[in-house]
Amino acid sequence: MPNKDGHRRFGSIRKRESGRYQARYLGPDGLMRSAPQTFERKSEAERFLALVEAQMMRGEWLDPERGNIRLQDYAERWITQRPNLRPRTVLLYRWTLTKHITPHLGRVPLVRLDTPTVREWRAKLLAAGVSVSMAAKAYRLLRAVLMTAVKEDELIRVNPCRIPGADQEKAAERPVLTVKQVFALAERVPDRFRALVLLSTFACLRWGEVVALQRQDIDARAKTVRIRQQYLELRGVGLVLGPPKSRAGRRIVSLPTAVLPAVLHHLREYVDESPEALLFTGASGKPIWRGNFNPLTRWSTAVADIGVPGLHFHDLRHTGNTLASRTGASLRDLMARMGHDSPRAALIYQHASAEADQAIAAAVDKAIRKHGKPKL
Structure with missing residues (x-):
């Protein structure tokens, strides 16, 4: 229908019985569509049609009907269709979605989500x-989830998650032990777990990595430990052996010389001769779980004795990372040693220098020896 200037007007506007204006237009697929809302003024309906027409001319128009899928349904599908998610990550995402997102936003269609709502x-x-x-x-x-809806599935035009700082965690600063405290802690846990404390700290190992180590992963001559797998504790499934957290998690870490005697002692006293024998187990020979680690090691008492009550096991890795960073090593070498991954870290890990990693271990060893020969 032509407008007063003689040009054909895009879409149509009619006044409803309520007194509000309804805008309709023909989509690129030949289907007639109505604006998702009515307008108080005719000029508002005209502006809406002008915007839609401009989007079509630029090839940016999105079918609003496709964005009517509920967030809950789309997010569930999003998790299911992520092929590279680890089982534990899938469980964590589902729990977070069910606990904190869908109770509030689950029934809202994607197209209705905006920044104020978020x-x-x-x-x-x-x-x-x-x-x-x-x-x-x-x-x-x-x-x-919504970034995929924007960039890959083209269900919505913009991601409404645009709140500055909302993605930042302000976690409490975790304690960093001194070298003396690390060895004091190793002395206070049962003998079969002393090497576990020292390896976790000075080789910068994650919990799942250290409890999955096998005899074949220790090279005493080269003074290295190889990380090639980890244990995952999956709710409803149990203990599952799988690959490290990321590609960068597969690594060989050089050990400080001062730690080696404790490792060799542990191999002699507590590890079967089979190359596949687990390095750390309970007295029964079974793998260690997070749930039985505290009673097995008398952890709470041990950390209180060294003056750091509330110390978490992960703080050992944090301590080791901090000690390594103080050696002056480059970011590339530190990331390779710690098994960190990022958009750049994968390539960094591929080319990390074993010689540089040995230098880190030697520098940490020097820091240890400054406090006198450790009692092992």
Whole structure:
């Protein structure tokens, strides 16, 4: 229908019985569509049609009907269709989705989500006592889901997760032990777990990595430990042996010389001769779980004795990472030693220098010996 200037007008506008204006237009697929809302003024309906027409001319128009899928349904499908997610990550994502996202936003269609809605959702989480760290994890998951809806599936035009700082975790600073405290802790746990404390710290190992180590992963002559697998504890499944956390997690780490006697002692006293024998087990020979680690090692008493009550096992790796970073090693070499991954870290790990890693171990060894020969 031509407008008053004689040009054909895009779409049509009619006044409804309510007095509000309804805008309709023909999509590129030949189907007639209505605006998702009515307008109080005719000029508002005209602006809507002008925007839609411009989007079509630029090839940017999205079918609004496709964005009517509920967030809950889309997010569930998003998790299912991520082929590279580790089983534990899938469980974590599903738990976060069910606990913190879908109760508030699950029934909202993607096309109806906007930044104020997301901001209000985050504010409700924090007001309900959810930690800043957990809220940040939930926000990052929601943002990743909606980014796929924007860039890959083209269901919505923009990602509504645009709140500055909402993705940042302000976790409490974790303690860093001194070298003396590390050896004091190793002395206070049962003998069969002393090497576990020292390896976890000075080789910068994650929990799942250290409890999955086998005899064949220790090279006493080269003074190295090889990380090639980890144990995952999956709810409802049990203990599962799998690859490291990321590609960079597969690595060979040089050991400080001062730690080697404790490792060799452990191999003699507690590890079967089979190359596949686990390095660390309970007295029964079974793998160590997070749940039985505290009673097996008398951890709470040991960390209290060295003056750091509340110390987490992961703080040993944090301590080792900190000691390594103080040696002046480059970021590339540190990331390779720690098994960190990022958009750049995969390539960095591929070319990490074994010689540079040995230099890190030697520097840490020097720091250890400054405190006198360790009692092992």
